[in-house]
Amino acid sequence: MLTTSPALPTAQIDPVVAAALAEDAPWGDLTGQVLLPADATASAQLVAREDGVAAGLAVFAAAFRLTDPATEVTARLADGDSFTAGDVLATVTGPARAVVQAERIALNFSQRMSGIATLTRRFVEAVEGTGAAITDTRKTTPGLRALERHAVRCGGGVNHRFSLSDAVMAKDNHLAVLQQQGLDLTEAIRHARVQLGHTTSLEVEVDRIDQIEPVIAGGVDIIMLDNFSLEDLARGVQLIAGRAIIEASGTVTLGTVGDIARTGVDVISSGALTHSARHLDLGLDMTVTSGA
CATH class of the missing domain: 3.20.20.70 (Aldolase class I)
Structure with missing residues (x-):
């Protein structure tokens, strides 16, 4: 069974993620700007609420990188890896405003892609x-x-x-x-x-x-x-x-x-x-x- 996939090139990731970020915050995140101190920092963990198969971790990371290059994302596993509820898939650190602004777009992509990978794995297992x-x-x-x-x-x-x-x-x-x-x-x-x-x-x-x-x-x-x-x-x-x-x-x-x-x-x-x-x-x- 295939458990890994060739990495998506940045040239295919960045235009899609940039368009999603622009759609979500065309003039910036007003809530973050008026509520969060400019020097506040944030740490976050991407946590699985259910079992599944990982996909799109580089896309997840791109949402934060394109919002603010000062953010850092560390993947805890690779695309194609299985995980269980409670597992940490990735960690994020950086300016709080950027982390909060990119959160929804990053989750939208990772939830969508991991859902597809998980369903596909079930089909593959059914014909093993x-x-x-x-x-x-x-x-x-x-x-x-x-x-x-x-x-x-x-x-x-x-x-x-x-x-x-x-x-x-x-x-x-x-x-x-x-x-x-x-x-x-x-x-x-x-x-x-x-x-x-x-x-x-x-x-x-x-x-x-x-x-x-x-x-x-x-x-x-x-x-x-x-x-x-x-x-x-x-x-x-x-x-x-x-x-x-x-x-x-x-x-x-x-x-x-x-x-x-x-x-x-x-x-x-x-x-x-x-x-x-x-x-x-x-x-x-x-x-x-x-x-x-």
Whole structure:
């Protein structure tokens, strides 16, 4: 099981966090300015209120760093690590005004990302031993895709195509247009194939068994069996017989994902990893000290 994920580059973190900070305090934190002494300092701990999987600790730290470079954040564990209620995930020290101002944005990101990582880990554990990979979809929060997909990796999942520019993926609406135009599916796929470089993959979604052979004849790399019954998934796996990577999608839940994996598919994609993940309960316990 994957327990760590490549670090998110600062170039992907800082613009997102800076926009969130600007939205939350466009002219500064008025409450902190009028109530807290300018020389007051604060120490805080990021504490888990429930069990989970860590994700977004660098994003958490960026909220404080971008608010005031004088703040210091020390992570107590790494993204992808499991924790239990009561564990301290990170500590923060710095000017009290900055710590209080950045608190909500830092928590919003870390709670969101850790929630996604935790849910993903449950899906991954549910298919353990089957060989099936758990992957996300493009059903992400606009502007937060890089962060949310990092969280999926922290939970042990893998990422689907990042954007529409990365790969060819013909879905039901594309096939409906081809049918309306009277175009042959196999020939249309072959035409698409010759326009692609050798490093670009081509995936086609099908929702019926009888679509599989024409799609394979077109030269696809991946076939998505969408909303197939368990019986039809097993039949599809036998029919494809290793000629393409098999992805299952549609109505994938924690209750169904294990049975889906046992049909022999290679990949199971679920938008629920990102669009239905619950924010994890994390808190920032703070102590403020007046300046000398």
